[in-house]
Amino acid sequence: MSRADELFIENCKEILAHGVWDTEQEVRPRWTDGAPAHTVKKFGIVNRYDLRAEFPVQTIRKMAFKSAVDELLWIWQKKSNNIHDLNSHIWDSWADENGSIGKAYGYQLGVKHHYKEGDFDQVDRILYDLKHNPLSRRIMSNIYNHHDLCEMNLYPCAYSMTFNVSGNTLNGILNQRSQDMLTANSWNVCQYAVLLHMLAQVSGLKPGELVHVIADAHIYDRHIPMVEELLKREPYPGPTLSMDTSIQNFYQFTTDSFRLEDYQYHTFSGRFLWLYRQEIRKHRNRR
Secondary structure: OOHHHHHHHHHHHHHHHHOEEOOOOOOOOEOOOOOEOOEEEEEEEEEEEEOOOOOOOOOOOOOOHHHHHHHHHHHHOOOOOEHHHOOOOOOHHHOOOOOEOEOOOHHHHHOOEEEOOEEEOHHHHHHHHHHHOOOOOOOEEEOOOHHHHHHEOOOOOEEEEEEEEEOOEEEEEEEEEEEEHHHHHHHHHHHHHHHHHHHHHHOOOEEEEEEEEEEEEEEEHHHHHHHHHHHOOOOOOOOEEEEOOOOOOHHHOOHHHEEEEOOOOOOOOHHHHHHHHHHHHHHHHHO
């Protein structure tokens, strides 16, 4: 069984059995028909993924791996806030007439700050420290900039990464304020596992553990039938991540630098397939 499947199943069962509903409260998110999008949630879920053992991607449904990597590169490598630099349409509803999502995500990572060693943006500072100060306990990013929140079309959900080198192993902690378990859990875990692999490779390190901290892990009311369908499935073994090992420059990675080998997965069919595709397209509107 894939570890990503195991934790997703465990988390969702816990949320459904012991979570807290917000049905008695006024909520911001709405379904397309105008009805309030209520959730059942658990506070403070912490999951650990050992990247030395397997690559964490769910097999109980197909992961859009290339699209997930493309969005990761859009944020962390291109440091972009414009949807015209992205190959998918998952951010279209948050963009203005020029394609900008405001001072969010990639924009924040690209802002330069002054250090005694010179001027760096957040990504380049991480790359510098992993090469020159690997034992530092200050290697981190944070894109939840309160000064710029009023100019962001969406507040960051996955907002902070802390990196820690133990021996020759690179570990990371992903902090996330909010997670839609059906549409975003596998997506974010997969993305930040790829990021750890990328940073480790160009820094002469080995990827270790990814720790995912979710403040508000929730399932939307209309997602419950799809989640229950997923929980009935028998997971397959996790796949293997294959990377272009010749790349030693972080900015030379492309979506073609990665592929999943021996990836077996279940699929949705009929009405569940239509519903799932609709929710993947729309999930950012409810964050």
